[in-house]
Amino acid sequence: xxxxxxxxxxxxxxxxxxxxxxxxxxxxxxxxxxxxxxxxxxxxxxxxxxxxxxxxxxxxxxxxxxxxxxxxxxxxxxxxxxxxxxxxxxxxxxxxxxxxxxxxxxxxxxxxx
Amino acid sequence: xxxxxxxxxxxxxxxxxxxxxxxxxxxxxxxxxxxxxxxxxxxxxxxxxxxxxxxxxxxxxxxxxxxxxxxxxxxxxxxxxxxxxxxxxxxxxxxxxxxxxxxxxxxxxxxxxxxx
Numbered sequence: 001x002x003x004x005x006x007x008x009x010x011x012x013x014x015x016x017x018x019x020x021x022x023x024x025x026x027x028x029x030x031x032x033x034x035x036x037x038x039x040x041x042x043x044x045x046x047x048x049x050x051x052x053x054x055x056x057x058x059x060x061x062x063x064x065x066x067x068x069x070x071x072x073x074x075x076x077x078x079x080x081x082x083x084x085x086x087x088x089x090x091x092x093x094x095x096x097x098x099x100x101x102x103x104x105x106x107x108x109x110x111x112x113x
Numbered sequence: 114x115x116x117x118x119x120x121x122x123x124x125x126x127x128x129x130x131x132x133x134x135x136x137x138x139x140x141x142x143x144x145x146x147x148x149x150x151x152x153x154x155x156x157x158x159x160x161x162x163x164x165x166x167x168x169x170x171x172x173x174x175x176x177x178x179x180x181x182x183x184x185x186x187x188x189x190x191x192x193x194x195x196x197x198x199x200x201x202x203x204x205x206x207x208x209x210x211x212x213x214x215x216x217x218x219x220x221x222x223x224x225x226x227x228x229x
């Protein structure tokens with residue numbers, strides 16, 4: 001059982017480049033989300049989706065796009081990378097309902113030069 | 114806006130010492146409360162959770178947490194830590210309202226280092 005899979009695990013970009021962080025889950029979870037983790041700031045919600053075709057902004061959405069064409073996949077796109085987007089990115093998913101229990105991927109460490 | 118505060122940024126203990134990590138949240142309504150742990154180089158894993166009922170909840174690996182509603186707190190405890198408990202610990206809260214139940218707000222984390 002793979003759970004939540006993120007690729008790539010590491011990436012280095014130059015300022016202005018674009019890229020996509022991939023996230024896939026095989027648990028048939030309706031809810032998926034992206035967080036960024038920065039030292040001393042915990043995890044902050046970027047975007048989330050409550051089902052295929054439905055996405056919404058979280059706390060820090062600027063500079064990021066998402067789409068949810070299938071239940072399994074929830075890619076995060078950086079449109080024009082900036083050094084402030086250097087971070088560790090986590091994808092998470094959960095079942096429908098109100099439990100809030102999230103299952104996390106292993107993270108993607110992004111460095112923007 | 115809802116916030117979660119973890120006042121201890123780095124805690125260093127010797128093996129067998131007792132642990133208590135503080136967590137306070139600002140939202141006054143009904144909440145779900147969580148503690149997640151992140152071992153070095155790994156992803157976050159759920160340690161324990163509180164939804165309702167007995168305010169003292171027990172999680173994996175001997176951890177427990179107590180919800181004190183009057184203090185808006187959900188402190189994590191363990192009677193005797195082990196070297197393998199070295200990790201970063203995150204408190205998280207969700208509000209029980211439409212559309213936000215799965216949007217966790219995380220604290221800034223507490224790095225626990227256990228010396229052998």
